[in-house]
Amino acid sequence: MDQTTLNYIVVGLSFALYFGIAIWARAGSTGEFYAAGRGVHPVLNGMATGADWMSAASFISMAGLIAFTGYDNSTFLMGWTGGYVLLAMLLAPYLRKFGKYTVPEFIGDRFYSTAARVVAVICLIVISVTYVIGQMTGVGVTFARFLEVDVTTGLLIGSAVVFVYAVLGGMKGITYTQVAQYCVLITAYTIPAIFISIALTGNAIPPLGLFGDHTESGLPLLTKLDQVVTDLGFASYTGHHSNTFNMFLFTMSLMIGTAGLPHVIIRFFTVPKVADARWSAGWALVFIALLYLTAPAVGAMARLNIMDTIQTGEVGSPEGNLLYAERPQWIKNWEETGLLSFEDKNGDGRIQFYNDKNADFASKAEEFGWAGNELTVNRDILVLANPEIAQLPGWVIALVAAGGLAAALSTAAGLLLAISSAISHDLVKSVFNPEISEKGELMTARIAMTGAILLATYLGLNPPGFAAQTVALAFGLAAASIFPALMMGIFSKRINSKGAIAGMLVGLVLTVGYVFTYLGMFFIPGTNILPNTPDNWLFGISPASFGTVGAVFNFLAAYVVSMQTEEPPQEIQDLVESVRVPRGAGGATGH
Template identity: 70%
Template sequence: MDLQTLTYLVVGASFALYIGIAIATRASSTGEFYVAGGGVHPVANGLATAADWMSAASFISMAGLIAFLGYDGSVYLMGWTGGYVLLALLLAPYLRKFGKFTVPEFIGDRYESQTARVVAVLCLIIISFTYVAGQMRGVGIVFSRFLEVPIGVGLLIGMAIVFVYAVLGGMKGITYTQVAQYCVLIFAYTVPAVFISFQVTGQPLPQLAMASTVEGTDGVPLLVRLDQVVTDLGFAAYTVGTKSRVDVFFITMALMIGTAGLPHVIVRFFTVPRVRDARMSAGWALLFIALLYTTAPAVGALARLNLTETIQHGAVFEEAANLRYEDRPDWFRTWEDTGLLEFTDKNGDGRIQYYDDTNAAFATEAARHGWAGNELRVDRDIIVLANPEIAGLPNWVIALVAAGGIAAALSTAAGLLLVISAAVSHDLLKGVFRPGISEGGELNAGRAATAVAILFAGYLGYNPPGFVAQVVALAFGLAAASLFPATLLGIFSLRVNKQGAIAGMLTGLVFTITYIVWFKGIFIEPMAPDTAEHWLFGISPEGIGSVGALLNFAVALGVSAMTPPPSDDVRGLVERIRVPN
């Protein structure tokens, strides 16, 4: 069977599965729509959380990022997992005990303030839409490459599927669909990784590949070989990286705090029956996430080695050692068609020279050998998707990877759309504008809000704003600087009050947004070049959320100390959520 038919079959089967589950588990009350009635088993919730969390970015982009960043890629590995420790220890059990539906609701009740609740809703909506746009782009890439339909058609199909199960099923439908999606995506990620790890190192377990030796060499370890191969071409050593230690520290911190402050992740812990389930469930979630996250660095290293050695298959500067463009493999051609892989024959020799031409010393040396600049542009997003083809794996593996990428994108999109609709129908409509609304009315409003959010997300996916990459920094920065500190202080401090929380959130928000816009220029031109010498203390915009969070904490505590303490009701609420029974 040819690849395309097979892909249609596998992806179609997975869609049928998701829709079947959604119909079987549709929501019939607001409780089921927002938090699946609070009756999800902790292991099932762990699976759903893992699928919810692992987005198109984790599945499609992360290993590619690591492949090209090397050590610097560790910020994503540590940052996007370490946040779960904060979540499990500092937020999840207490928010479960609080026992309502949304994060803004907690902030509104704890600080006795509709203003605080609306500020929280605002942060939540900006964070979530930023994210959804990225997921939709992921769906578009997978569809256009593997199903060879235009991106717009791919998006429409994706939107229709999410529409069916998010609008019908609510959180209950989403939860069980996500369990299925986790199984699809982890299988799709692991199978090619095992094959490639075995091919290159003879070690089938990708987690151990980095400590293995490369087949066909005289026992040269993988990472030693990789460092050698890339530095020979002028690139930075794989295991060293180029970011400053300070920046790595702050980016990791911002991603961790941001992860713990992301509303679509927090809300998953509202769905389990008991406080102790919330604690265990965070452990299960991270275990399931870790299966992919400990595979990713191996995939990154193996793919970088494979790719580099395909192009440069012998000693550097020996003419015959560079791949002739005519001899390029099939996967090279198919990815060229998508524009994500580009070759420009700068020196007109018909061979591909792939090296770091920004490395002045190496570029001078290369020029002496007739190399006229780097001729290959590789979009990092293709690494995971092209990996099975590069390694020559059977077609069913490639079809599986397509289904996995779509599962990762759809599960995250659905989770995000649900928190957006809950914020609109529960926090804004019922909480602020129409407190008297009936349960049926709220449920319909929630469904309508989901539908509108899907249309808007589809629009963002089709016309991605030029600043998608920038807004990702913004999403984590905002979550870190606004929601996380306000929620944490609400639980661990009896003294922080309304004034403190609002002042803190606004300070964190304004500082973080200003810093990111200053260097990245969202809607306006950047005010300063985005380079280390211009950054505050050498912290890049990606890492500034940690400083924003610190400012939020400092301002919230300072302002609270100068204003009256919260009421006895709030004291009672905090003491109640601190104990499980």
């Protein structure tokens, strides 16, 4: 059986599973559509949260970014994992205690203001739309390679799959589909990693293999990798080369952005009790850790495999580089997608893959007869190409294809539900038509979901960057707008509606303005005001790191405005106290 047929069979079976679950778990009420009837077991919810969380950015892009940058991109691991701890400890139980369906609903009720609710909806839509672009990018990359269709067709297929199980099942269908998707994606991620770890280090546990010895050379794996990349002018893999201040801000932005992501927070509204929300967060951390402990090993080993594939002999020797005519099949496969390309700049028929931006290495490259780097590799292909690079069996390659799609589709569905719920429940039901029937609200939610899917598909056709980079911007927006409002809403009785609205607007406007200044309107190149280079960044702060600064200004604006205006009503202060100290709540608190 050829590889394409095998890919279609495995991916088709996974899609059939998702459709079957959607039909079985069809939502029949708004409670099931928004919160799965609040009947999801904590372990299953933890697994679904893991799938909701581990998006295309985690599955497809993160290891690629780590592979091509090394230690400096470990910020993705630290920020995203740390953010889940914040979410579990500071937000999830209290928001579940409040007992609402959506994040804007909590903000609207806590700050006793329809305006605050509408501002929260705006923030949610901006965050979720930015985030979903990265997921659609992942869908396009995966389909383009493994199902041998163009990116547009791939996006349309992926959108159709999401449409069936998300519009039909709502949160109930999405939850149980995500449980299945987690099983698919974690299996697809770890099996190739185990094979490759055994091949390179003899250790079947990838995180241990990362710190083990390279079988062929006898050197520690990371030492061998450092040696290979520095010989070709690249920065050392294990060294720190970036702005430490910016690195700190970026990590913080990912952390507090994680804790402020609406599509993740609503997962904790699906469990029966507050205690279950804590357990769900704990289980989610366990399930996420399985992938996040493996990702650094995947990145390092894949980078070494790629370098060894291209650099077949001594650096600078006439026969040291791979002949293009003898390139392996995996390079040919990915060339067809346009995500990997070769340009023979010196006409020798061999592939030179090196850092031609390194001024210190330029003289050596000139001596070797090299005229510039000739291989361009899109970082989003690395995890998907990894099994082919390592020459693993065809069924492993097919499994990775299904896993990449599962990761992208699971998160896309959660984001689209957050958008749909905000429109139908927080705008139509609460602002424009409070008398709408439950049946009418459910229909509105499904129509809103359909519109969100169409928008996400359109935006996915023109993504601004690698999946993880696009997603990082969404985290910055969540950090600057939603997270401070939730924290102050739970832990401060003094912050009033005027302060919350001012804080969210200040944080959102500052962050969006900063991002647009350097990345352009809707991230379109050529529309940026200033070049997106470290020399132009304010105090060396990158657009992806600015969410932390936006959060600080959000807190400050909310505090200053609240101190200059009236205190919240007493019943609101009592509400905050009851949410934070759940005395006498019986079954609602898990006591």
